[in-house]
Amino acid sequence: MVQPPGRRSLPDWRSGLPEDLLESIGKRLASGHDAAAFRSACSPWRAAVPFAIFGPLLLLPFDADSDRVGFYCVSEKKVFSKTLPDVRGKVPCGSSCGWLALMDEAAAVTLLNPFAGAGAGAGAGARRIELPPAGEHVAAASSSEPVYKVHGRWVLRSTDDYGGDIDAGRVIKLQDMRDVFFREIVLSAPPDAGSECVAMAMLGCSTEVAFCRVGVDNAWTLLDTKLDFSVASIVHCQDKFLAIDYTGEISVFSSNAGAWTLLPSLSPPAGLCHRSYLESNGELHIVGAMVSTSHETQTFTYSSAIYACNLHDRTPEWSRVKDIGDQTLFVSKHFNGSFSGTSVSEYKENTIYFSEPLYGDPYDMVHRLEIVDVVTGRSEVKPVHEKMQGSEILGWIRPNLWKGGGYSEHKEKSQIEGTSNVTGSPKHEM
Incomplete structure (x- = not known):
């Protein structure tokens, strides 16, 4: 030419x-x-x-009456905000695979990729996906009190010991929706990645969970986890979903059998408090704190600890991890979703980043970040932003700028699904 x-x-x-x-x-x-x-x-x-190098951001609390959502970038030490009209009138109920799960007062759920859209080369349809709304069967499994839908609004009715109504009921407000319906939703893969995506939901207070296949099912299906106590955490690990109750007992969901199987021999490590679970290098990890108290001074100290186990072992057991090599763990306190990966600039390797300190002053409203050196066990607490105050940070979210449809061509499936495929194996100490 x-x-x-x-x-x-x-x-x-x-x-x-x-x-x-x-x-x-x-x-x-x-x-x-x-x-x-x-x-x-x-x-x-x-x-x-590769997608794996994208550093995660801290998702800040946002007002349901606004369409502005704030994020804090630790590596760049600054806050930025995005206009996301889809968050208005909704409460967040999960952060998974770079997508937010949002629920409105009708218990309808929207999956939103806040980092897609025109800026990332994807249309609006590629960053918002609707899930089935919760039905009365979900409400009945989640709440210990009767829940009904009256004129399009969910109503909670208190009952006495004989099942009689104490009052005419009260409308469930937006800020209370997670306590009654979906407390947290976890995805098996990004919903736009071209492969099957399953959404597994932890309910408000139940030993049952609800699941649906994104883009396939038009209703949620309830499953009994066979746990004795309410589900406190759901993790997607080794292509399976794990449900963990408040005592640390684990039940595994097999898609082939379509049912949950208990792991009675895998009890949580003794003395480990504030547990958070995640997958890293194909193994299930548990992050918590070992606490020691002084009765004389009425004080306590704690040090963070990591344990790991391989679910494929004939007899899985927890083993102490003292070195995670070039990995970094990002652990959320508000949302249970946590993950591992290699770091972008300014993030430290062999380190745990807690979205909020495990133990802190409950009256201190300044957002703070706890950074723990895995090898030495030493931690430091830093304010996220001196002028930024409010309720606890919602959790970590890793930007997913990928537009589905061509990811297999560049063999980035391992970076897109769940946790990153990083090199180096943790060193275990029995």
Whole structure:
């Protein structure tokens, strides 16, 4: 093609740079924002900067009457906000695979990717997916008191010991929806990744869970976990869902059998408090604290501890982890969803980042971050932002800028599904 006079042809950056050079440039990007811009250029550039390197952000509390959502970037030490009209009138009930689960007063659930949309090359339809609303069967399994729908609104009625109504009932407000319906929703994979995505929901107070296949089912199905106490956490690990109750007992869901199976021999490590569960390198990990008290001074001290087990072992058991190599663990306190991965610039390896300190002053409303060195056990608490106050941070969310449909071409499935596929194995201490 003949170029107009005085106009130079632009170089073809897509084919003009070798793969090793692109990877070298990608490793030197200063921030997640730079990485996002680099990946959006073209397919070869996107493949050179895998999804796993995206550093997570802290999801800040937001007002249901507003459409502004704040995020704090630890590596860049700053807060930024996005306008997300879909959050208005909804309460968050999960953060999984880079997507938010949002519920309204009708118990209808929306999955939202806050980092997709026009800026990431995806249309509005690619970043919002509707799940089936909760029905009365879900309400009955989740609440110890009768729940009815009256004129489109959910009503909770208190009863006496004989089953009689104490009052005419009260309308369940938005801020109370998680206590009655979906406390937290966990995904098996990003819903736009091109593979089957299952949403598993922990209910308000129940030994049952609810699940649906995203884009397939038009109603939630209830499953009995066979646990003795209410489910406190749900984890997707080794292509299975795990339900963990308040005592630390675990039940495993097998899609082949369509039922839950207890792991009676896998009791939680003795003395471990404030447990959080996650998958890392194909193993189930538990993060908590060992607490020691002084009766003389009326004080206590604690140190964070990590245990791991392989569910494929004939007799799975917890073993102490003292070194996680080049990995970083991101643990949420408000939401149970946690994950591991390699870090972008400014994140420390062999470190645990807690979205809120495990133990802190309940009257201190300044958002704080606890950073723990896995090898030494030492921790430091830093304010997220001196001028930012309010309720607890909701949890971590890792930006998922991927637009579904072509991920298998670049073999990034392991980076898209759940946790990142990082190198290096943790060292276990029995």
